[in-house]
Amino acid sequence: MTLLAEVYGSIGSVGYGLAAIGPGIGIGIIFGQGVQAIARQPEAYGVIRQNMLLGFALAEALALIGFVVPFIFGAGPQ
Amino acid sequence: MTVAIPETAWGCQFVPGLEGGCGFPAPNASIFFTDPVFSLGPFNFTKPMLLLWIGVAIIVIFFLYAFMRPKLVPRGAQNLGELGYLFIRDGIVKDVIGKGGTKFVPFLFSFFFLIWILNLFEVIPVAQFPPTSMFALPVAFALIVYFTWVPYGFIKQGPGFLKSMLFPSGIPWPMYFLLTPIELLSNFIVRPFTHAVRLFANMFAGHLLLTTFAIAAWYLFNPASFSVVGVVGSAGSFLMLTILTAFEILIGALQAYIFTLLTAVYLSDAVSGH
Numbered sequence: 001m002t003l004l005a006e007v008y009g010s011i012g013s014v015g016y017g018l019a020a021i022g023p024g025i026g027i028g029i030i031f032g033q034g035v036q037a038i039a040r041q042p043e044a045y046g047v048i049r050q051n052m053l054l055g056f057a058l059a060e061a062l063a064l065i066g067f068v069v070p071f072i073f074g075a076g077p078q
Numbered sequence: 079m080t081v082a083i084p085e086t087a088w089g090c091q092f093v094p095g096l097e098g099g100c101g102f103p104a105p106n107a108s109i110f111f112t113d114p115v116f117s118l119g120p121f122n123f124t125k126p127m128l129l130l131w132i133g134v135a136i137i138v139i140f141f142l143y144a145f146m147r148p149k150l151v152p153r154g155a156q157n158l159g160e161l162g163y164l165f166i167r168d169g170i171v172k173d174v175i176g177k178g179g180t181k182f183v184p185f186l187f188s189f190f191f192l193i194w195i196l197n198l199f200e201v202i203p204v205a206q207f208p209p210t211s212m213f214a215l216p217v218a219f220a221l222i223v224y225f226t227w228v229p230y231g232f233i234k235q236g237p238g239f240l241k242s243m244l245f246p247s248g249i250p251w252p253m254y255f256l257l258t259p260i261e262l263l264s265n266f267i268v269r270p271f272t273h274a275v276r277l278f279a280n281m282f283a284g285h286l287l288l289t290t291f292a293i294a295a296w297y298l299f300n301p302a303s304f305s306v307v308g309v310v311g312s313a314g315s316f317l318m319l320t321i322l323t324a325f326e327i328l329i330g331a332l333q334a335y336i337f338t339l340l341t342a343v344y345l346s347d348a349v350s351g352h
Binding site for chain 1: 106107169173174272275276278279280282283332335336339340343
C-alpha cells in the first residue's frame with residue numbers, strides 16, 4: 001500500500017484547535033446575548049447572570065474535553 | 079553549523095525533572111506527578127493529598143470558629159460565615175431548586191467552599207498547586223453528586239422520575255424514538271462525565287499556563303548574555319504571569335460556583351422533574 005499523504009506529530013493539539021471553534025462561537029453568543037438582556041432589563045440581573053454562567057459552563061465543556069486530548073494521546077508515532 | 083552549548087550555560091541546570099536539555103523546558107503533564115512528600119508504610123502522601131487535608135481542615139476550623147457561639151447580632155467571623163451561607167441559600171438553592179431544596183443547602187455549601195479553597199491553592203505561595211487538577215478528585219465529587227440526585231429522584235418521584243427525565247412532555251409521540259436515547263445519553267451518562275471534566279480541565283489548564291509563564295520569565299532572564307529580546311521577553315512573561323494569577327483567582331471562584339450551580343440544577347431535576 002502506498003501512502004499518498006501522512007500527517008504526524010502532535011495531532012491532538014490540532015484537534016484542540018478544531019474543538020475550540022464551536023464553543024468559542026457559542027460562548028461569544030451567550031455572553032453577547034446576556035449583556036444585551038441585562039442592558040434591556042437591569043432588574044433581572046441575578047437570574048440572567050446565573051443562566052448566562054450555566055450556558056457558558058455547558059458550552060465550555062466541549063472545548064475543555066478537547067484540551068485534555070493532546071495530553072492523553074501525546075505526540076503520537078514520530 | 080550548530081554552536082555547542084556548554085553544560086553550565088544558563089537554562090541547562092535549573093528546573094530539575096523537566097526534560098529538554100538546554101532548550102526551553104516546556105512543562106507537560108509530568109509536573110502534576112511529583113514525588114511523595116512522605117511515606118507511611120505502603121502509603122505515599124503526595125502534595126495534592128496533603129493540600130486536600132489542609133483545605134478540609136481550614137474549612138472545618140473556620141466554620142466551627144464562626145458558628146461556635148452564634149450571636150443574634152453577628153460580628154467578625156460569624157458575619158463572613160453567614161454571608162457565605164446566605165449566598166448558597168438565597169443565590170443558588172432558592173433560585174434553582176426552589177421549595178424542597180432547603181435540606182440540600184449544607185451539601186451545596188460544603189461543596190462550594192471546599193472546591194473554592196482547593197482552587198485557591200493554585201495561587202497561594204508555597205502550596206501553588208490546585209488539588210482539583212488531579213482527575214481523581216473531581217471524579218469523586220461528581221460521583222457523590224451523581225449518587226445523590228439519581229436515587230433521590232427515584233425516592234421523591236418514583237417511576238415518574240424516569241418519565242420526566244427521558245420523556246419530555248408536550249412533544250408528539252413519534253419524536254420519542256429520537257429523543258429518548260439522546261436524553262438517556264445526555265442526562266445519565268454524559269452529565270457526570272462533563273461535571274468532573276469541567277472542573278478538572280479548567281484547573282489543569284490554569285496550572286499549566288501559570289507554570290509555562292513562570293518558567294519562561296526565569297528562562298529568558300539570562301544575566302550572562304544581556305540582550306533586549308531576553309529582557310523584554312522575560313518582563314513580558316512576568317507581566318503575563320501576574321495578570322494570569324489574578325485571572326486564575328477569578329476562574330477558581332467561578333468554577334466552584336459553576337460546579338455548585340450545576341449540582342443544584344441536577345438536584346432540581348430530582349426534586350421537581352426535568
